[in-house]
Amino acid sequence: MNITIIGTGFVGVVTAAVYASFGHQVIGLDVDEQKISSLKKSQVPFYEPGLEELLKEQQAHHNLSFTTDYQTAIKDAEIIFVTVGTPSAPDGQADLRFVFASVESLAPHLQKQAIVVIKSTVPPGTLDKVEELIHSHTETAFYTAAVPEFLREGSAVADTLHPDRIVLGATNEQVFKKLEELHRPLQAPMIRVKPESAQMAKYAANAxxxxxxxxxxxxxxxxxxxxxxxxxxxxxxxxxxxxxxxxxxxxxxxxxxxxxxxxxxxxxxxxxxxxxxxxxxxxxxxxxxxxxxxxxxxxxxxxxxxxxxxxxxxxxxxxxxxxxxxxxxxxxxxxxxxxxxxxxxxxxxxxxxxxxxxxxxxxxxxxxxxxxxxxxxxxxxxxxxxxxxxxxxxxxxxxxxxxxxxxxxxxxxxxxxxxxxxxxxxxxxxxx
Ligand SMILES: NC(=O)c1ccc[n+]([C@@H]2O[C@H](COP(=O)([O-])OP(=O)(O)OC[C@H]3O[C@@H](n4cnc5c(N)ncnc54)[C@H](O)[C@@H]3O)[C@@H](O)[C@H]2O)c1
The missing domain is CATH 3.40.50.720 (NAD(P)-binding Rossmann-like Domain)
Incomplete structure (x- = not known):
């Protein structure tokens, strides 16, 4: 599969490297040029045990590349994971600015039937806004899903390779099947739920x-x-x-x-x-x-x-x-x-x-x-x-x-x- 990860922070780099290790073609995109230039040289800009080795291995196999260019990253992607930051806004609510900015940038380049998956931690209701935003930028048919991330820093690679469960939030059978196919090598229980439940599950677990x-x-x-x-x-x-x-x-x-x-x-x-x-x-x-x-x-x-x-x-x-x-x-x-x-x-x-x-x-x-x-x-x-x-x-x-x-x-x-x-x-x- 052709997979793109938007936002190469903690979650993004680990996710990209692990999907690449399953043999998929993965592109990581970030707006931070310095970060992308380090990642291109297999240098992880933070400390996470085992990540640099995995990154080097996948780059050597030519399964994993990095870019700052949305068109390059999106035009052939079948599944796009959004893993940008969602800090708290001054009133405490999730600041979704980076999610919406990345969705606006990816929308014009989407290929038909691509799945846009929000992996960032976001409140229920966000997927409706994401869909609205994509529709306002393209006529292309697309799908969306919410697949929250449960990895822990410090053991992120092991957590991603051996998760307790994968929570798949979607409303479409084809989307469920494709996401299940992607995650099958992990041999973890896969839980199909509504997107809102997936998003609540992430908040519920951490809370x-x-x-x-x-x-x-x-x-x-x-x-x-x-x-x-x-x-x-x-x-x-x-x-x-x-x-x-x-x-x-x-x-x-x-x-x-x-x-x-x-x-x-x-x-x-x-x-x-x-x-x-x-x-x-x-x-x-x-x-x-x-x-x-x-x-x-x-x-x-x-x-x-x-x-x-x-x-x-x-x-x-x-x-x-x-x-x-x-x-x-x-x-x-x-x-x-x-x-x-x-x-x-x-x-x-x-x-x-x-x-x-x-x-x-x-x-x-x-x-x-x-x-x-x-x-x-x-x-x-x-x-x-x-x-x-x-x-x-x-x-x-x-x-x-x-x-x-x-x-x-x-x-x-x-x-x-x-x-x-x-x-x-x-x-x-x-x-x-
Ligand atoms: N860090 C964790 O342990 C962890 C675990 C589970 C879930 N999460 C959630 O995952 C999400 C990402 O967290 P993180 O810690 O990886 O964040 P991070 O801050 O390490 O990385 C976010 C990246 O997104 C990039 N970005 C911002 N706007 C962008 C845009 N428009 N286009 C492309 N890239 C853009 C930033 O440059 C940055 O590199 C958050 O919602 C977080 O709550 C984090």
Whole structure:
């Protein structure tokens, strides 16, 4: 099949490389010339394990190419996937500007019976607007579908090659058949639904996972006050089959490029259709307030942030990615600096300077090359992200004789071991 992917960001590049690996002819298109020029040289402009190798392999087989030209990319395409960004607008709703711009650009070049698939996360109702827009630019007959993406950054290639399910949102038998044929090599369950259900399923999945994180954070806060240990509570509730042992992460709240925006968008979408009093508003508020609240609590315990040397370990929003969009560090570091602390940080992959350039932020600090350098002379260590390099580090090696605090933001360390080394240990919802 001839397949085109519009928007070669995280989702787009991974999707393009995986479809190419099935033997299809895939073209990736982006308006970002720099990105396309890197991809042409098999250089992935972000860190995603295994992606560069897959890209190189498919380009060597001549299955995968990249362009900035819509006509080249669309004229022979049987299926076009739109994977452009859908950030939150100022009112919280999904900003669909990039989706509509890409659809307007592709419409004049569509071949007969092509299928335009929206893979970006968009609210129900978007497909009607997409169809209207295409009709206003072409007489050619076309189809549309909604196939939401469920990959996770950090394991995107494996997630795309081994998905739990493929959700196909369409209204036409031919479209279902063609999309099933494309995804058959994945040997995953394929679920046929209405486009609106596919779009709701994506929001429902992310909102549920974000709510689960918020839920256990609330329980951790109660444990903090009553002497219970949240880690023991998790062990005690997990055998209940209705609850399960997976995905319990008490911590500094959820971050990243998807959960915060998708919860915000679902809350705004609910309000826009008349459901003002909704759970997602509350989940979003609790998560937004979490880091300032935790830093205030820790401030009392350590006797103030002012003039403290703080080592922040982990800048990305989770391990195995260099993505810093809405990562805890991007909230923690500016607060610490505004309270008079000096900050050094370490991350195996993420680059604070690059983030400042992308986000046009000014809050600077010293990012160290090594973890050892970052924690040297620290009064407080905050282990924010569970990178193996951070969890596996021997903190005894760098312990000095001065009083030092160790904040374990993801409850990843043994309080007994950290205390034995000589730190004052502070976890979340577990005894210090
Ligand atoms: N990143 C994830 O983990 C993830 C997971 C599941 C779903 N999603 C959803 O997938 C979508 C894409 O996310 P992402 O993280 O890959 O975004 P991204 O920001 O990494 O990439 C989006 C790309 O679209 C390009 N673009 C913008 N306008 C364009 C246009 N008119 N024509 C062509 N290209 C254009 C941008 O230049 C950029 O390269 C979003 O809706 C997101 O919510 C993301």
């Amino acid at each position: 549920y996972l974000a709510t689960r994180i918020t839920f256990i954070n609330q329980i951790a806060d109660l444990c903090e006050k009553n002497g219970a240990n949240v880690e023991e509570v998790v062990v005690a509730i997990s055998p209940d089959k209705r609850i399960g042992a997976h995905y319990w992460y008490p911590g500094f709240g959820y971050g990243g490029s998807c959960f915060p925006k998708d919860v915000k968008e679902l809350a705004a979408y609910s309000r826009a259709i008349g459901e003002s009093d909704n759970l997602f508003n509350k989940v979003n508020d609790l998560n937004q307030d979490r880091i300032p609240k935790l830093l205030d609590n820790f401030e009392k315990k350590i006797g103030g942030w002012e003039n403290k040397q703080v080592a922040v370990l982990g800048l990305s929003f989770k391990p195995n990615t260099d993505d810093m969009r809405e990562s805890p560090a991007t909230l923690v570091i500016p607060i610490l600096l505004s309270k008079g602390a000096s900050v050094t940080s370490f991350d195996p992959m993420a680059d604070w300077q690059r983030f400042l350039r992308l986000e046009k932020m000014e809050k600077n600090h010293q990012q160290s090359e090594t973890l050892k350098q970052a924690v040297k002379d620290a009064d407080v260590i905050i282990a924010l992200v569970e990178w193996p390099e951070i969890i596996g580090f021997d903190f005894a090696e760098t312990k000095t004789t001065k009083q030092q605090w160790f904040i374990d933001a993801r409850n990843q360390f043994s309080p007994t071991i950290i205390k034995k080394i000589g730190y004052h240990y502070l976890g979340l919802g577990r005894p210090s």
